[in-house]
Amino acid sequence: MSESHDNEHDADMVPSEPISNPGLPEHLPRPTDVYPEAERRAERQVAGMFGLAGVLFFAFCVFYFVVDKDDVFLGWSALNVALGSTLGFGLLLIGLGAAQWAKKLMSDHEMVEMRHPVASPPEDRAATLAALNAGISESGFARRPLIRNTLLGSMGLLGLPAIVLLRDLGPLPHGQFETVWKKGMRVVTDVSGAPIKPGDIEVGQLINAEPAILFELDADGERVLHGTEALQAKAKAAVIVVRMRPEDITPSKRSANWGIDGILCYSKICTHVGCPISLWEQQTHHLLCPCHQSTFDLADNGKVIFGPAHRPLPQLPLALDSEGYLIAVSDFPDTVAPSFPEIARGPK
Amino acid sequence: MSQHTPVEETGFGKKASGPVEWLDNRLGLASMAKKNIRKVFPDHWSFLLGEIALYSFIVLLLTGTFLTLWFQPSMAEVNYQGAYAPLRGVEMSQAFASTLDISFEVRGGLLIRQIHHWAAALFIAAMIAHMLRVFFTGAYRKPREINWLIGIGLMTLGLIEGFAGYSLPDDLLSGTGLRFVDGMIRSIPIVGSYVEFFLFGGEFPGDIIIPRLYMAHILLIPALLLGLIGAHMLLLVYHKHTQWPGPGRTEENVVGFPVLPVYAAKAGGFFFVVFGFTALMGAFFQINPIWSYGPYNPSEVTAGSQPDWYMGFVEGAIRIMPNWESTIFGWTFSWNIAIPGLGLMGLLFTALGAWPFVEKWITGDDRDHHLLQRPRNAPVRTAFGVAGMTCYAMFWIAGGNDIIATQFHLSINTITWFCRFAVFIAPVIAFIITKRICLGLQHKDKESLLHGYETGIIERSPDGGYVERHAPLPSNRQYALTTHDRLPVLEDPRTEDINGIPNPSSRKEKLLARARQFYFGDVVDKPTVNEVEEAHHHLGDHTGHEITAGGDEFQGVSEAGIPKTH
Numbered sequence: 001m002s003e004s005h006d007n008e009h010d011a012d013m014v015p016s017e018p019i020s021n022p023g024l025p026e027h028l029p030r031p032t033d034v035y036p037e038a039e040r041r042a043e044r045q046v047a048g049m050f051g052l053a054g055v056l057f058f059a060f061c062v063f064y065f066v067v068d069k070d071d072v073f074l075g076w077s078a079l080n081v082a083l084g085s086t087l088g089f090g091l092l093l094i095g096l097g098a099a100q101w102a103k104k105l106m107s108d109h110e111m112v113e114m115r116h117p118v119a120s121p122p123e124d125r126a127a128t129l130a131a132l133n134a135g136i137s138e139s140g141f142a143r144r145p146l147i148r149n150t151l152l153g154s155m156g157l158l159g160l161p162a163i164v165l166l167r168d169l170g171p172l173p174h175g176q177f178e179t180v181w182k183k184g185m186r187v188v189t190d191v192s193g194a195p196i197k198p199g200d201i202e203v204g205q206l207i208n209a210e211p212a213i214l215f216e217l218d219a220d221g222e223r224v225l226h227g228t229e230a231l232q233a234k235a236k237a238a239v240i241v242v243r244m245r246p247e248d249i250t251p252s253k254r255s256a257n258w259g260i261d262g263i264l265c266y267s268k269i270c271t272h273v274g275c276p277i278s279l280w281e282q283q284t285h286h287l288l289c290p291c292h293q294s295t296f297d298l299a300d301n302g303k304v305i306f307g308p309a310h311r312p313l314p315q316l317p318l319a320l321d322s323e324g325y326l327i328a329v330s331d332f333p334d335t336v337a338p339s340f341p342e343i344a345r346g347p348k
Numbered sequence: 349m350s351q352h353t354p355v356e357e358t359g360f361g362k363k364a365s366g367p368v369e370w371l372d373n374r375l376g377l378a379s380m381a382k383k384n385i386r387k388v389f390p391d392h393w394s395f396l397l398g399e400i401a402l403y404s405f406i407v408l409l410l411t412g413t414f415l416t417l418w419f420q421p422s423m424a425e426v427n428y429q430g431a432y433a434p435l436r437g438v439e440m441s442q443a444f445a446s447t448l449d450i451s452f453e454v455r456g457g458l459l460i461r462q463i464h465h466w467a468a469a470l471f472i473a474a475m476i477a478h479m480l481r482v483f484f485t486g487a488y489r490k491p492r493e494i495n496w497l498i499g500i501g502l503m504t505l506g507l508i509e510g511f512a513g514y515s516l517p518d519d520l521l522s523g524t525g526l527r528f529v530d531g532m533i534r535s536i537p538i539v540g541s542y543v544e545f546f547l548f549g550g551e552f553p554g555d556i557i558i559p560r561l562y563m564a565h566i567l568l569i570p571a572l573l574l575g576l577i578g579a580h581m582l583l584l585v586y587h588k589h590t591q592w593p594g595p596g597r598t599e600e601n602v603v604g605f606p607v608l609p610v611y612a613a614k615a616g617g618f619f620f621v622v623f624g625f626t627a628l629m630g631a632f633f634q635i636n637p638i639w640s641y642g643p644y645n646p647s648e649v650t651a652g653s654q655p656d657w658y659m660g661f662v663e664g665a666i667r668i669m670p671n672w673e674s675t676i677f678g679w680t681f682s683w684n685i686a687i688p689g690l691g692l693m694g695l696l697f698t699a700l701g702a703w704p705f706v707e708k709w710i711t712g713d714d715r716d717h718h719l720l721q722r723p724r725n726a727p728v729r730t731a732f733g734v735a736g737m738t739c740y741a742m743f744w745i746a747g748g749n750d751i752i753a754t755q756f757h758l759s760i761n762t763i764t765w766f767c768r769f770a771v772f773i774a775p776v777i778a779f780i781i782t783k784r785i786c787l788g789l790q791h792k793d794k795e796s797l798l799h800g801y802e803t804g805i806i807e808r809s810p811d812g813g814y815v816e817r818h819a820p821l822p823s824n825r826q827y828a829l830t831t832h833d834r835l836p837v838l839e840d841p842r843t844e845d846i847n848g849i850p851n852p853s854s855r856k857e858k859l860l861a862r863a864r865q866f867y868f869g870d871v872v873d874k875p876t877v878n879e880v881e882e883a884h885h886h887l888g889d890h891t892g893h894e895i896t897a898g899g900d901e902f903q904g905v906s907e908a909g910i911p912k913t914h
Binding site for chain 2: 019021022024025028064069076077081083084087088089090091092093095097098099101102103106107108111112113114115117162166169170172174175193208210221226227228231232234236238268269270272274275276284289292293294307308309310311338339340344
């Protein structure tokens with residue numbers, strides 16, 4: 001908008017106001033201004049609140065030493081209630097006492113302060129610009145492009161070390177397409193690590209399972225995978241094993257022999273943002289993610305039938321080992337866990 | 349005003365002059381302090397909202413410092429052998445174990461933890477309430493636009509700070525939240541995997557995200573928050589607080605009470621009220637019982653997992669987004685996560701930041717404003733604000749779709765579909781209704797100004813008709829109803845100048861004219877001088893003669909509805 005248009009717009013405003021400013025209303029005295037007994041009562045109230053707060057703070061210290069950590073009061077931690085209520089009510093009383101003091105006893109005459117213009121006076125602005133100009137021209141910043149440009153260039157390059165220094169924040173992306181599953185690894189229950197036989201699973205049942213390596217011990221009796229490694233492995237390799245009636249299942253061509261008598265194994269990690277999924281509706285064969293309600297049809301190759309997930313739930317091909325326990329035929333043929341930019345370029 | 353004894357003669361004056369001189373010789377603060385010790389602040393309940401945010405931040409600093417004395421930000425695995433029996437022997441991170449220790453072994457530790465978490469929830473709630481107050485009263489207008497932007501920065505940082513904080517205990521719920529963030533980071537176009545590996549120090553969950561979040565939570569973001577709060581307060585002092593218009597209150601002055609003693613007592617006391625309130629919350633209301641969630645395990649989750657309330661709108665957006673994902677030139681783009689997760693927050697904060705400048709472009713108003721506007725007197729802004737709140741509420745409801753489904757026995761798919769439409773339709777409905785309510789209130793203001801208020805006195809005319817007598821509002825009220833700006837005259841855009849030469853910027857002007865029509869079009873202007881004079885003349889006809897009603901002393905009601913008797 002141009003300057004002239006602005007001025008026209010201002011001129012359009014009707015200057016005169018229908019009601020003139022009647023000025024500040026008259027000050028009305030409070031009871032505490034007029035009656036000495038009201039003033040003394042307010043004084044007692046304020047002092048009483050401050051005094052009681054002091055008593056509560058002392059009680060806080062007594063409770064700290066007297067109440068046992070394990071004591072229970074009405075189902076709550078007695079120590080927490082005792083400390084919290086003495087501290088809380090004490091603080092509240094100080095605050096309310098101060099407010100009462102201000103409202104009843106301090107002067108309640110409204111004061112008027114004039115505002116100053118936010119902008120500096122024009123001569124100050126001119127002087128600032130002049131000073132800036134003098135400084136810049138004395139530096140020769142404009143006159144000596146060689147100095148200016150080399151300085152700007154080096155300052156720009158200073159950004160590089162700052163970025164390069166961050167390189168070791170973490171390794172480059174790797175291993176996103178693989179999990180710890182491999183050919184012949186047993187599928188074991190996630191609580192006890194016990195291997196699973198087809199006979200252990202009834203139609204309609206869902207078992208939370210893990211790859212056996214998560215429970216394997218090395219020669220010293222320590223777990224092969226522990227701490228972060230175990231969590232990283234679990235975050236991709238957790239599975240669920242379900243059994244449906246074989247006639248209910250409509251496998252795709254490639255997954256026709258991935259199950260055993262209606263027993264199928266799917267990734268437990270949602271393809272949306274990676275929540276573990278385990279809400280199983282056995283009648284409909286639907287698996288619902290409790291985080292964002294993506295719903296997968298396990299009878300139909302883990303297809304997404306509702307919710308924000310895009311990719312079907314990856315399936316783990318199953319077989320039986322010589323002892324009749326469930327084992328993986330290979331790693332997941334499809335990539336598990338949430339999508340990432342390179343997922344379509346994967347080795348699979 | 350009461351008279352004060354000259355300072356040299358008071359006990360305080362005699363005692364303080366020495367220390368004041370010593371300090372001023374070294375700091376020279378007297379010339380600044382003389383203006384500010386008795387600086388005037390206006391009074392209104394809505395000005396307390398920002399104070400709540402400030403004080404809950406101080407509570408967070410105090411309680412947070414206490415928590416750092418025991419908390420161990422490490423993801424190293426330990427075998428828990430502490431006081432909480434049900435988890436003894438369980439493998440967990442040190443972060444989780446030390447949070448259990450704070451809750452069960454440090455006396456008062458649970459209380460301080462709970463105060464800290466409640467204060468965080470209050471901090472964000474108070475910031476949002478404060479921002480809405482500033483928005484709906486137009487307090488962000490020139491010269492306060494920069495302070496509005498600082499406020500948005502504070503809110504953005506507050507959300508990140510809150511999220512970082514509740515991720516630290518490394519419990520099952522917060523770990524699920526981090527998994528969600530991991531999915532969101534992966535959805536960043538092209539570089540998602542790199543950002544994930546750099547942030548988590550490898551594949552999710554890695555062993556370094558908790559120490560890094562800890563650094564951000566206790567150092568980086570609090571330092572930024574403190575700096576921005578300092579700037580926010582300095583600008584507040586420099587600009588002087590806005591005030592509601594009213595008798596004696598103008599654009600040129602501030603009417604209120606001095607910092608010393610009134611606000612020192614009121615605001616100082618209010619800090620204790622906020623602290624006391626959060627302490628009582630910590631005493632009586634459990635929050636984030638991490639021991640019942642257990643340590644983080646990426647293969648477990650509980651149904652009904654919810655983030656802290658202020659992340660609910662992002663959670664809702666993620667839930668209701670259609671499952672779009674596409675692969676272009678080999679790169680996979682997860683629109684289903686990137687748009688609601690990254691785009692929505694960006695859109696919200698961009699829209700908030702841009703609003704003062706968009707409004708200024710529409711109104712062309714370049715004056716300084718220190719008087720607040722009643723929301724009804726800016727109907728389009730108010731309607732926009734309510735539409736925005738409605739949209740936010742719909743996303744927030746979507747974030748609790750599972751809870752709603754189980755509590756009210758509804759189909760979760762129906763709720764999701766409802767929310768998918770509601771986030772677009774409900775704001776439009778809210779806009780229309782709010783604007784109509786504003787216009788209705790403006791009409792009512794004009795009506796009570798021109799026709800007075802109803803006195804409750806019914807008069808019978810000689811020909812048998814009944815009329816209720818009206819009386820003019822007291823002049824203070826009349827003035828308060830007419831303090832807002834008169835509407836500008838809307839002009840048609842100039843397509844050509846007086847010589848018939850086409851206006852080169854006519855398209856821009858047409859757009860502006862349309863925006864101005866939208867913004868000011870239906871707004872009810874306040875009555876003119878003539879209208880008011882005429883109306884009061886008319887009202888005067890009635891009030892001329894007194895009522896003589898036998899023994900009944902009733903003389904009508906005051907404008908507040910209180911009966912008047914002689």
